[in-house]
Amino acid sequence: MATLDESTLDTMNNLTDKPALDDPTPNMLNGDDTIDVDYDAPERASGPYVPQVYPGVYPFLFALEDDTPFEVREYDTKKGEHIREFTVNHKATISITDAAGPKEVTIRFNRAGFHQWTDKNGNKLNSQGGELLRSLNIKLPPRTPQAQVKQALQESDSRVMGRGVVNWEAYCKACKEDNRLDATWSGIVSTKPRTKKGDARWPKEHGRYVTEVKCPKCGAELNGRERITDYRLPQE
Numbered sequence: 372m373a374t375l376d377e378s379t380l381d382t383m384n385n386l387t388d389k390p391a392l393d394d395p396t397p398n399m400l401n402g403d404d405t406i407d408v409d410y411d412a413p414e415r416a417s418g419p420y421v422p423q424v425y426p427g428v429y430p431f432l433f434a435l436e437d438d439t440p441f442e443v444r445e446y447d448t449k450k451g452e453h454i455r456e457f458t459v460n461h462k463a464t465i466s467i468t469d470a471a472g473p474k475e476v477t478i479r480f481n482r483a484g485f486h487q488w489t490d491k492n493g494n495k496l497n498s499q500g501g502e503l504l505r506s507l508n509i510k511l512p513p514r515t516p517q518a519q520v521k522q523a524l525q526e527s528d529s530r531v532m533g534r535g536v537v538n539w540e541a542y543c544k545a546c547k548e549d550n551r552l553d554a555t556w557s558g559i560v561s562t563k564p565r566t567k568k569g570d571a572r573w574p575k576e577h578g579r580y581v582t583e584v585k586c587p588k589c590g591a592e593l594n595g596r597e598r599i600t601d602y603r604l605p606q607e
């Protein structure tokens with residue numbers, strides 16, 4: 372299962388927390404060092420990032436992340452198993468139509484690992500990475516070396532469409548910092564229909580997910596984010 376780990380969530384939160392800096396170049400070119408302040412100007416729009424792609428299944432254009440498209444992640448499972456997992460980090464660009472017309476939204480920081488987990492009956496499950504390859508219609512022989520998987524993904528970069536399940540996820544940094552996370556509260560709010568133990572369900576209003584979400588534990592305003600959480604077979 373690809374899940375949000377804390378470092379990714381921190382990166383995402385940092386990205387959304389930082390105010391966008393205006394391009395300073397035009398002012399510098401002026402050669403003018405006076406400062407103007409418009410005290411009547413409306414306050415800049417602020418507030419949490421609002422997800423734009425409603426949860427569901429969408430075709431997406433696959434692209435590798437610019438920084439660290441491939442990595443080997445090492446972590447321990449709750450059962451104490453040490454995992455070294457070859458992982459691809461990718462973007463997914465989805466076309467949607469909203470009130471303003473058609474537009475493209477790029478979902479960042481999607482992660483698909485190639486570790487094969489086994490189910491309760493000991494059957495090997497397809498890895499998330501395997502599911503991604505299948506979704507991108509990349510056909511490789513069994514037991515393909517990592518370098519070849521990498522190459523196939525590089526050849527598909529910004530060229531091949533896949534299909535993915537979009538969910539919204541938000542993480543409460545305040546709860547983490549104040550040590551409110553435990554087995555019953557992971558700090559994660561998710562639209563996934565089957566949330567993991569400790570995750571909270573994303574709230575709905577009139578049958579639709581609300582776009583702005585608050586932490587169910589401490590009430591902090593959270594930044595929701597789209598994530599590709601599963602992959603689907605390409606449509607014929």
Ligand SMILES: [Zn+2]
Pocket residue numbers: 543544545546586587588589590591
């Ligand atoms: Zn909280």
